Amino acid sequence: MKRVLLKISYDGTNYCGWQVQPNGKAVQETLQDALEEMLKERVNLTGCSRTDAGVHAREFYCHFDCSESIPTAAFVPGLNRLLPDDIAVLTATDVAPDFHARYSAKGKKYTYVIDNGVVADPLISRYALHIKTPLDTEKMNLLCSALVGTHDFKSFSSSKRTVTDTFRTISECGVEKKDNLVLLSVTGNGFLYNMVRIIVGTAIDASNGKLNEKDLEGLFELPRDEIGMTVPAKGLFLEKVLY
Amino acid sequence: MKRVLLKISYDGTNYCGWQVQPNGKAVQETLQDALEEMLKERVNLTGCSRTDAGVHAREFYCHFDCSESIPTAAFVPGLNRLLPDDIAVLTATDVAPDFHARYSAKGKKYTYVIDNGVVADPLISRYALHIKTPLDTEKMNLLCSALVGTHDFKSFSSSKRTVTDTFRTISECGVEKKDNLVLLSVTGNGFLYNMVRIIVGTAIDASNGKLNEKDLEGLFELPRDEIGMTVPAKGLFLEKVLY
Structure with missing residues (x-):
C-alpha cells in the first residue's frame, strides 16, 4: 500500500463543490470515478478542504491509499485522459502514510x-x-x-x-x-x-x-x-x- | 432617423457565431431581440464580420438605424440589462448615415x-x-x-x-x-x-x-x-x- 497526494485544479462552475452532496455533481465524485476506472477499485479520497458550490481552485490537494500496482507518476496522464476539461490533475506524489491532505495543511x-x-x-x-x-x-x-x-x-x-x-x-x-x-x-x-x-x-x-x-x-x-x-x-x- | 454604432464584446462558446444560422443561437439574434424590446420594433443589425461558431470577441462592431426616440447613450445600460452575461455592449455612438460596420472597417x-x-x-x-x-x-x-x-x-x-x-x-x-x-x-x-x-x-x-x-x-x-x-x-x- 502507498499514500498518494494529488494536486489538482478545477473550474467549479458546474460542480456542487468538492464534497459529495445529495444534489449536483461533486469534484470529489468525478475524480473518484476516474480513479476507479484506473485502479479497478473504489478508493476513498480525502480533500484539503470543502469548497462551496461554484468555487474554483487553482490548487487543491487530496490523498488516497492504493496498492503499488500503478506507478504514482502515471496518475497524472492517466486521470487527465479520463477527466472532463474543467478538472485537471497537476501532480501526483508519494507521501508518508500519516500525511493528511486536510490535517497536515498549515x-x-x-x-x-x-x-x-x-x-x-x-x-x-x-x-x-x-x-x-x-x-x-x-x-x-x-x-x-x-x-x-x-x-x-x-x-x-x-x-x-x-x-x-x-x-x-x-x-x-x-x-x-x-x-x-x-x-x-x-x-x-x-x-x-x-x-x-x-x-x-x-x-x-x-x-x-x-x-x-x-x-x-x-x-x-x-x-x-x-x-x-x-x-x-x-x-x-x-x-x-x-x- | 439616426445610425447607431455599437461596440460589443462576447464569449462565443454558446453561440453559432455572429450571424443568424439555421441551427443554434446567434449573437446577432440575441442582440436584435434585446434591441426590439427597447425600441418596440425589429431593426436590422449589420456586423463588422461574420465570426465562426465558438469564436470570441473582445471588440466587435455593428450598426443599425432607428428613430431619435431613445438617446444613443441609453443603449449601453438598457441593452446590458436585457442581454445574457456572455454578451456586453461596451459603447454606443452616433455615426454618419453612410458609415458601415463592415465596409468602413480598414x-x-x-x-x-x-x-x-x-x-x-x-x-x-x-x-x-x-x-x-x-x-x-x-x-x-x-x-x-x-x-x-x-x-x-x-x-x-x-x-x-x-x-x-x-x-x-x-x-x-x-x-x-x-x-x-x-x-x-x-x-x-x-x-x-x-x-x-x-x-x-x-x-x-x-x-x-x-x-x-x-x-x-x-x-x-x-x-x-x-x-x-x-x-x-x-x-x-x-x-x-x-x-
Missing part, C-alpha cells in the same frame, strides 16, 4: 476577483463578480488590515457552520487593483463556512462607507447582519494550500 | 490562445487550445513573417468560402510566449473563411518541423492539404476592428 490562500469595469466583461463573467461603482481600494485595505491576527470570526461565517471554535488566524489580507479588476487575497490557518465570501462583502461595505473607521475598531463584536453580504461563489479561487 | 486584429502547459489548465480550457508539446516560437515566427504582405491566401481558407478574390494583405503577424501561453496575433485588411485558424494550424506545423524553410519559400503554392489544420474556434478572439 494554511490556505484564497483570492476573490471583482470586475470593477463600468460594463461587465463577458469574457470573465464566469470568474468574477461585477461591481459597477468604482471601489475604494484604500478603504478596503483598511478593513483587510483589521482582519489580520487571531480573532473570533463568528460574525464572518454562515450560521450553517458546524464548528464551535470560531477563532481563526489571518496572516495576510489585502486588495490590489489590476486594470479593471480588484483582487482581494487572504491567507490564514483556516476558514469558517463562507468566511472568505463574507470578508469580501465586508470589504465592499468598507469601500461604500457602510462600515466606517469606528466600526472597524469594534469589528469582531458586530453582529452578522451589520457586516457584509456573502458574495457569489463564482469570483472565489482557492489559490494555494500551505503544508 | 482591418481587423485577431489573437489565438494556445495553452502550452504540460497539463491543460481547466481555468482557461474554454478560451484556449491545449498543446502539450513545447512549441518553438522562433519557428512559428518565421512562418508568421512569411505571411506578412499581400498574398493569395486561397490555401489558407476553407473550401466553403464564397468569395472569388482570395488575395489579402497581412500587416502584422507574430507569436509571443507568456508563461504557459503561446499567443498568435495577426492583423490584416480582411480574412477568408477559417483563414486565422488555418494560419495557427500552419504555425503549429512550422513549430513541429512538418513545414520547413523550403516550404516557407513556396508557401502560397502549397495545396490546402500540405498546410496546417483548422484549429478549434475556442482559442480565437477578434481583438480589434480598425476604422
Whole structure:
C-alpha cells in the first residue's frame, strides 16, 4: 500500500463543490470515478478542504491509499485522459502514510476577483463578480488590515457552520487593483463556512462607507447582519494550500 | 432617423457565431431581440464580420438605424440589462448615415490562445487550445513573417468560402510566449473563411518541423492539404476592428 497526494485544479462552475452532496455533481465524485476506472477499485479520497458550490481552485490537494500496482507518476496522464476539461490533475506524489491532505495543511490562500469595469466583461463573467461603482481600494485595505491576527470570526461565517471554535488566524489580507479588476487575497490557518465570501462583502461595505473607521475598531463584536453580504461563489479561487 | 454604432464584446462558446444560422443561437439574434424590446420594433443589425461558431470577441462592431426616440447613450445600460452575461455592449455612438460596420472597417486584429502547459489548465480550457508539446516560437515566427504582405491566401481558407478574390494583405503577424501561453496575433485588411485558424494550424506545423524553410519559400503554392489544420474556434478572439 502507498499514500498518494494529488494536486489538482478545477473550474467549479458546474460542480456542487468538492464534497459529495445529495444534489449536483461533486469534484470529489468525478475524480473518484476516474480513479476507479484506473485502479479497478473504489478508493476513498480525502480533500484539503470543502469548497462551496461554484468555487474554483487553482490548487487543491487530496490523498488516497492504493496498492503499488500503478506507478504514482502515471496518475497524472492517466486521470487527465479520463477527466472532463474543467478538472485537471497537476501532480501526483508519494507521501508518508500519516500525511493528511486536510490535517497536515498549515494554511490556505484564497483570492476573490471583482470586475470593477463600468460594463461587465463577458469574457470573465464566469470568474468574477461585477461591481459597477468604482471601489475604494484604500478603504478596503483598511478593513483587510483589521482582519489580520487571531480573532473570533463568528460574525464572518454562515450560521450553517458546524464548528464551535470560531477563532481563526489571518496572516495576510489585502486588495490590489489590476486594470479593471480588484483582487482581494487572504491567507490564514483556516476558514469558517463562507468566511472568505463574507470578508469580501465586508470589504465592499468598507469601500461604500457602510462600515466606517469606528466600526472597524469594534469589528469582531458586530453582529452578522451589520457586516457584509456573502458574495457569489463564482469570483472565489482557492489559490494555494500551505503544508 | 439616426445610425447607431455599437461596440460589443462576447464569449462565443454558446453561440453559432455572429450571424443568424439555421441551427443554434446567434449573437446577432440575441442582440436584435434585446434591441426590439427597447425600441418596440425589429431593426436590422449589420456586423463588422461574420465570426465562426465558438469564436470570441473582445471588440466587435455593428450598426443599425432607428428613430431619435431613445438617446444613443441609453443603449449601453438598457441593452446590458436585457442581454445574457456572455454578451456586453461596451459603447454606443452616433455615426454618419453612410458609415458601415463592415465596409468602413480598414482591418481587423485577431489573437489565438494556445495553452502550452504540460497539463491543460481547466481555468482557461474554454478560451484556449491545449498543446502539450513545447512549441518553438522562433519557428512559428518565421512562418508568421512569411505571411506578412499581400498574398493569395486561397490555401489558407476553407473550401466553403464564397468569395472569388482570395488575395489579402497581412500587416502584422507574430507569436509571443507568456508563461504557459503561446499567443498568435495577426492583423490584416480582411480574412477568408477559417483563414486565422488555418494560419495557427500552419504555425503549429512550422513549430513541429512538418513545414520547413523550403516550404516557407513556396508557401502560397502549397495545396490546402500540405498546410496546417483548422484549429478549434475556442482559442480565437477578434481583438480589434480598425476604422
